[in-house]
Amino acid sequence: MPQLFDQIKSTQLYRSIMRHGLEPTPRNRVLTILSNVFLHLHPPMIRRHGCKLSYTWGMGGITFYLFIVLTFTGVLLMYYYHPDKANAYKDMKYLEYDVPLGIIMRNMHRWAAHAMVISTWLHMMRVFMTGSYKPPREFNWVVGVLLLVFTLLLSFTGYLLPDDQLGFWAVTVGTNMARATPGLGHEGPFGSEMGMTPYNDVRFALLGGSIVGGNALLRAYVWHCISLPIIAALCMMIHFWRVRKDGGISGPV
């Protein structure tokens, strides 16, 4: 058997895919990281305490992993969901009772979303408790706050999509606050002086109408599946890049 493996490993096919061996030499360990497009997100070596969960809590990584889970389950759900008033609720019922493993897919998506909001908050708490926003990492904290806002917005836009009483009224409560925006909302201070009505204020712009109707559902769907994930992914790229450039995992000097 070992001879068979050696023979396979010497073929052109194998050597074109696996460019280095797997023996635990320092060279191979470095190459495994540097020659892999996914793994080279990491540096080849890190400070020892970066491996300690009691220091890092792992929440940043878990948040990123949950984002991937959400993207994966979200795309699977997209095969079965139509973002219009006539179909949205029916599609949720289909997923629950008709689609094989549909209910697991939907549940995973929802619970991963809640878990991602929690893990983002815990990550923020860890970064604060270790003072890892202090120079030179100030701007990465700002990017992190942006990611927090986008996580909450992603969750909020997704909340409306089942088109049930829970989602509909939660988004109604949320967007009703928009009509109280000073100057830009028709019920806010100085709103009427600026000529705001229910049909042209910032809430109208958000909903594409004066009610949480079909337009609002479609907008929430596009924000949730396209715009917000792309913006969040861009911010994540900056966030991870900056971790590397700011000197890797924080630690005492």
Added chain:
Amino acid sequence: MMQMFNNMWSIMAVPDNFPILVMAVLVAYFLYLSFKMGLANDRLRAMARNADGGLVDIMYPEAERGLPDKVHVWPYLVRIEFIAVILTTALLIVWSILLDAPLEEISNANATPNPSKAPWYFLGLQELLVYFDPWIAGVYLPTIIVVGLMTIPYIDTNSKGNGYYTIKERPFALSVFLFGFVGLWVVMVVIGTYIRGPGWMWFWPWMEWDPRRTVSSTNIDLYDALGFQSWSFPMGAGIFDVFGMVVTLGFFAVGMTVPYLWLRKYKPHEYARLGFVRYNIVMMMLLQMIGVVVKIVLRLGFNIKYVWVTPWFNV
């Protein structure tokens, strides 16, 4: 005795409320963990000095002191991440099999549920609606919270605590942040989930959520409550209340000058490190946070609705 909490159990059993329980437990645990590490580090710093008289590196226990500072990511970090991924996935799958995501009746614009709640992570903001008008609770405060978070690295001039847990070396930053995050934000999410019932009325855990419960409370404005009616006069479509203006602006004026004078006298190096601009930003943010708590106390304790009434906005 247990029957008293029947309502509490049924609220806790709602699948969508389960994450809040998880969050409360995790926040409590990580608070405990960071304090344990921080206090241990503080003790270490206090007693240990190495041969040169310099501070001992507090990151690693005694056994690891001689080992190289850097380790290979493959396999040492990657295998931990792999286990974390597997555990997270396993937990998610088990959670998804055991608990179903909620799906209520189809949306109906003519039937408003009571209570009509925002998603749990926004319940803190919805709770603020009790104490502030929508433009403050729903627009201004969320904006200033996000902006305030972003300014943290730029107003924190304390160079200590960069990259390790400590309690003694950054008491101000820790108390303000934990007060805001755990004391205000997390607590208000918990209140919004378990305490606020129909009509957004306050239900203690042993009470039934009865939508017909009547709580008669007439809310009164501050100038009215304290007998300063003569300080207000009609203007335009409403009333302009001078007493409220004095109280509100006075709160900020006193709040900005007294700490300034105290700092200049007792900790001049801290003020010098902060500088004029940073000091103003820090105090404005802190005063607004304290102002929120003051409004909560006034409203819940004394049924005071507005501190300052004007024809254009009410605080």
